[in-house]
């Protein structure tokens with residue numbers, strides 16, 4: 025039986041973070057001393073979703089660790105669109121805030137796209153605004169969504185930088201992962217199949233994948249017999265059940281067939297956080313008009 029390589033996301037996330045730190049160092053010497061500016065990431069959190077609280081705190085902690093200012097703006101579940109919009113507008117015009125992230129999901133009564141599109145697209149470090157999505161899909165430079173960016177870095181580490189011609193199957197079509205992931209892989213020359221819960225023959229489709237990316241949030245539902253031998257399996261799902269974290273992938277059965285597999289936790293999650301830092305420093309370079 026062949027061996028499956030378990031991909032250490034924390035390792036590659038640390039590498040990305042080192043790159044971010046050196047970029048911060050460079051920018052600080054060029055700009056901050058003379059203009060007395062600081063670098064900042066603002067995070068907006070609405071409501072009390074337990075998972076969101078954890079992620080938001082993780083992001084703010086990491087941001088501070090590497091030398092960003094990071095403020096979390098908390099709103100109650102009952103907050104109005106107008107209150108959130110006013111906060112975003114203040115942050116848009118604050119020169120010491122380079123990145124703004126609105127944690128999702130937002131409460132039902134709030135128009136998510138409207139809120140996201142209030143964020144100045146050059147501070148939209150999630151890359152979810154209509155304008156950034158348009159840039160991405162027309163293959164222009166943009167702030168790209170963090171999780172797909174992190175997945176691409178892992179794929180490059182595993183398979184090399186040329187992944188053109190590979191068959192990629194993506195489960196899930198969310199704004200955060202599925203849709204931008206498909207767009208990025210199409211641009212890289214992959215043959216991309218997008219699946220959702222209504223798709224026919226999901227298992228057979230998955231079995232055609234050289235690269236299988238799952239972002240469904242359904243604990244352990246992808247089994248070993250869904251996997252092509254030697255395939256690269258990227259697990260983006262993360263759900264907590266009875267205090268234990270589960271991905272979409274049934275780890276033990278899939279590792280017997282796959283060539284490469286990202287674990288949960290310790291796979292894609294840490295890459296997402298590092299890519300958020302990368303987007304924040306990229307946004308700062310753009311805002312200060314410094315060459316990347």
Ligand SMILES: Nc1nc(=O)c2c([nH]1)NC[C@@H]1CN(c3ccc(C(=O)N[C@@H](CCC(=O)O)C(=O)O)cc3)C=[N+]21
Pocket residue numbers: 076078079082125126127128129150170171200262288289290291292293294296297
């Ligand atoms: N506007 C917005 N942007 C996001 O990027 C966004 C969001 N909303 N809403 C929720 C999801 C989820 N998400 C994760 C980030 C880090 C980990 C992460 O660091 N995971 C660790 C474990 C963390 C733990 O112990 O709970 C790991 O997989 O090793 C997981 C999930 C970002 N999201």
